[in-house]
Amino acid sequence: MIQGILTFQFVLNQKESGEIEPEFRPIQIVFRDDEEYFTKENYSELIAENDLFATFYQHTTGIIAATKATSNFSTGRLKETPYQVFSYFRQEPDGSQFLSISIFELDDEIELFEELVHDLAKRLDVIFPTLIRAQNSRQISLISNINIRLANELKFTIFQIERLSRLDKLQKIALIFNTEERVKILDILREKPIAKEELKRILEKIKPTINIDILLRPFFELNIIRRDWSRGEKDKKTGIIRNQGEYLFLVKDVLLSRVPNENLLNHLKETRNNLYEKYRQKVIEFFNTYDPYTELQEETKKLASILLNPDIYDFFALMRHNFYPLDKIPKIFSDFAVTEILLDNLKNLKVITEIKDDEDREWILLLTDIRPLVIFPEYLLPFIRKKFKGFDEVDKISFEIAKKALDLLEITYPDQLEF
Numbered sequence: 001m002i003q004g005i006l007t008f009q010f011v012l013n014q015k016e017s018g019e020i021e022p023e024f025r026p027i028q029i030v031f032r033d034d035e036e037y038f039t040k041e042n043y044s045e046l047i048a049e050n051d052l053f054a055t056f057y058q059h060t061t062g063i064i065a066a067t068k069a070t071s072n073f074s075t076g077r078l079k080e081t082p083y084q085v086f087s088y089f090r091q092e093p094d095g096s097q098f099l100s101i102s103i104f105e106l107d108d109e110i111e112l113f114e115e116l117v118h119d120l121a122k123r124l125d126v127i128f129p130t131l132i133r134a135q136n137s138r139q140i141s142l143i144s145n146i147n148i149r150l151a152n153e154l155k156f157t158i159f160q161i162e163r164l165s166r167l168d169k170l171q172k173i174a175l176i177f178n179t180e181e182r183v184k185i186l187d188i189l190r191e192k193p194i195a196k197e198e199l200k201r202i203l204e205k206i207k208p209t210i211n212i213d214i215l216l217r218p219f220f221e222l223n224i225i226r227r228d229w230s231r232g233e234k235d236k237k238t239g240i241i242r243n244q245g246e247y248l249f250l251v252k253d254v255l256l257s258r259v260p261n262e263n264l265l266n267h268l269k270e271t272r273n274n275l276y277e278k279y280r281q282k283v284i285e286f287f288n289t290y291d292p293y294t295e296l297q298e299e300t301k302k303l304a305s306i307l308l309n310p311d312i313y314d315f316f317a318l319m320r321h322n323f324y325p326l327d328k329i330p331k332i333f334s335d336f337a338v339t340e341i342l343l344d345n346l347k348n349l350k351v352i353t354e355i356k357d358d359e360d361r362e363w364i365l366l367l368t369d370i371r372p373l374v375i376f377p378e379y380l381l382p383f384i385r386k387k388f389k390g391f392d393e394v395d396k397i398s399f400e401i402a403k404k405a406l407d408l409l410e411i412t413y414p415d416q417l418e419f
Contacts, residue, residue: 002113002161003046003083003103004031004038005154007124010056010097024052024099027131028147030154032162046103048080056099059089069093071121075110078103086110088121090128098128102161109214112175112308113161120157127153163310169419172218173372174307177256177300181206181215189225189250190377192387192397193405196227196246216248223415224252226408233398243398249405251412253375256300257292258368263321275323278355279365286350292373302349303370312342319352319366326354326362374417380409 008024015021029040038046047055058074071090078085088100102117104110127150134142167175176182181203188194188202200212219225225248232244260283268276306312314332324330329339343364346352353367388402397405 001105001108001165002032002158003105004029004035004043005120005158006030006043006047006101006103007150007154008052008099008101010099022053024049024056027098028150028154030151030158032158046081046083047078047085047101051078051080052099052101054079055085055087055101056089059087059099060091060097063091066091066095067093071125073117073121077106082106084108084110086113086117088117088124090121090124092129092132094132096128096132098124100124102157107211107214108165111179112164115309116157116160116164120153123153124150160310164308167218167308169222169417170370170372171307171313172222173254173256174304175218176254176304178304178308179215181210182218183297185215185219186250186253189248190253190380191383192380193247193249193384193401195230195243196248199248222252222254222417223412224254224417225249226251226412228404228408230398230400230404233400243401247401247404249408250377250380251408252415252417253377254417255292255295255373255375256303257295257371257373258287258290258303259371260287261320261366261369264323264366267321268323274358275355275363275365279353282353282355282367286367299349303351306346306349306351307370312346315342316346316351316366316370319364320369323363323365326364329364372417372419376413377409380405 006029007027009027011023011025013021013023026040026043029043031038055074055076058076059072063070069090069092071088074085074087074089076085077083083103084106086102086104090098090100092098100120102110102113104113127146131143131146131150134146176186184203184206185199188199196212200210203210203212203215216225220227227246227248230243230245230247233242265276265280265283267273268279306316311332318330318332329343343352347354350367351370352364355363355365357363384397384402384405387397388399
């Protein structure tokens, strides 16, 4: 859960003696609405001064010119308080330096909020230079207005992040297919059970800083993966206990699949709408060549990414049961979303389509719904037998692990994953 977003201007405060007293001067500090402890007066308990300087130096290391516009992003864990940050640094041509720090809990997957932090940064790129000009001209009313705007921008970003933190089941499936490391987890478990530590070592080759528990979270929440402890087996020759530890087992396989929007098809048919035949034909054309089992991974990732965009997801959910003329699209997007760009992205992915009615008016309809396809992984049975009886000691699994895998498949067979 995000704690808040803090913005600072870095000021050297040079004295007449030439001595400097560097200071992070707060501009706007905004916490989430339900925050009851942290305030503008005690924010140093959230991020200490040493961590502020450490974050600042992380951004400024390597910057040579003090009078050149530059900006960058950084993520990391604080040392003096139990939080992690996603920060943005901007230096103006006059040398003014600003820092925006979004503070999260340690178990938050901050990569999920990258797009929202980058969107905020684009708006800060306008606000910070305007603030400098207002400060230089000492326009008190303009400075006040800029501060109000900045506070509203921070509040809106926190609101968007909180929306994205509360994922429904479909979005949790999207989270799996939006991350290379999670797709790798699924691919590995489609072949055999694996020790958690061994899986961690494999994933660290993709990204050394991974948090295995965070990556596994949506799998456990959806009951796609089960875990169990293996006591291990003592090697008769060496006496060393092998295959001991926590193991992971796939009990449900899942695909992110497109399906026809039956709700809309039935509605258009029942109301005898003149769009029905044209819409039906477009749906047939698409699904005549579509196969979820051969869908490219890159296409699946694109579908997953739109489900993780709060604005697009709201629109997508609305369109499951509605259709609208192009010139009267409901204003459900956030203030900073560009409707035309969002619609173009959905059209390019063939999620929505445009159809002209008999009066030549353009209408927007959902061409394909997106649903998870949940599969019982029966294909694992011969794989498990093969890995147990195999001669490859590295790839072989023990009798205990093979039995646990088969038992879990039997126990979980009746389980249903509802969406």
